[in-house]
Amino acid sequence: MTRAKGLGFDVVRVAKPDAIPLAPERLKYWLGQGHHGSMEWMAETAERRADPRTLWPEVRSILLLGLNYGPTGDPLATLAVKDRASISVYARNRDYHDVIKGKLKEVAGFLAARGGSDVKVFVDTAPVMEKALAEAAGLGWQGKHTVIVSREFGNWLFLGAIFTTAELPADAPERDHCGSCRRCLDICPTNAFPAPYQLDARRCISYLTIEHKGHIPSDLREGIGNRIFGCDDCLAVCPWNKFAKAGREARLMQRDDLTALPLAELARLDDPTFRITFAGTPIKRTGRDRFIRNVLIAIGNSGDPGLAEEAVRLLDDSSPLVRAMAVWATARLLPSEMVADQAERRLDDEADPEVRAEWARAVEGKFLRNASPAGEYA
């Protein structure tokens, strides 16, 4: 434990592999509702994910480690600056997977050498229900927004797990301290919680802007605002953050140059400049096209006609994902006769059916009235 803390982990606790008896049923229910959306890997790995002993039959104890990444300022401050991009706190510097994996390997190596046990390390890289196990180990409890809340660090903990064949004494589980609070549920801009403790990922901005590879359903675009990568709203409003401290891992501290980037600048990134700008961060993994799709949604939500020229320029992008959102953003910012003119110039050459459908709705003025049918790409 001392070793883990010396390496920068803020909390380390132990759970037994049989400590999450309710998890299999709850995971099954979540998948059954389709709440995982297009994250098929969640369904494919369900059996191993539901029970650590299926993933590794020899496991006897699981160390759950938390690394505090508490922000220094108000994480929601950029939401009000409409011509700037809001990037989630967790993505404002190095990819946490890389940072935590290295540290986990060091702790695991130490454990293995000291006790002669076998070990395996996991941070979001294997089918492990990290949150349920962390609650069982007493790191915190799964709040109504489903994320682990700690009485010491609030919402801002990354989780990692070390499986070991060593028999270690288990820690006591944490109990739920949400009480009658429902701040996280009420703040969600896209209504992603069908009930407390349940998240429909298909409506979550984090899923839509990071995991989802296709077009973003039109009824959810407005709620995204200027959040171009991830979302922190439900985390940031939790009253338990009053006990949070700023994170001390330098590689995870926010880079000021990534905190409020101008949308106009981001809209101009081509593939090489995108890769250079976001090298080493989690953002790089989405690829340029999905990223520009998100930036165009923010442009469409900016209400700033000065940004219309960026959207118009991207109407001729080689990616249909980008063209479709350029149509939407253009239709939100330009008067209808100008939208019709842009459509007329391009429709003859537009072969992609989804971009054509987007044009059809734009010309009908549906986006302006925000009356397009829900979830046409869902």
Ligand code: B12
């Ligand atoms: C898939 C995934 C996502 C998906 C789905 C999120 C979700 N809630 O499941 C998406 C892309 C939306 C996502 C978003 C985010 N994620 Co994510 N994600 C994961 C991942 C890979 C798996 C989570 C999982 O198993 N989901 C399946 C469902 C079934 O799990 P669940 O919601 O926990 O289900 C429980 C509850 O529903 C509960 N339950 C159900 N009914 C009831 C009833 C009652 C009464 C009670 C008490 C409980 C209860 O029981 C279920 C089982 O425990 C984990 C890493 C990992 N391997 O664990 C990271 C992880 C959860 N993500 C993380 C983070 C940081 C985020 C974001 C904050 C990123 C961002 N800023 O954009 C957001 C937060 C959004 C949110 N409110 O959850 C961290 C959370 C750390 C923490 N402190 O908890 C993790 C653990 C990664 C890590 N290693 O640090 N994520």
Ligand code: SF4
């Ligand atoms: S991360 Fe944002 S969109 Fe997702 S559930 Fe939380 S508040 Fe809603």
Ligand code: SF4
């Ligand atoms: S905001 Fe309130 S309901 Fe949500 S996790 Fe925090 S304490 Fe629980």
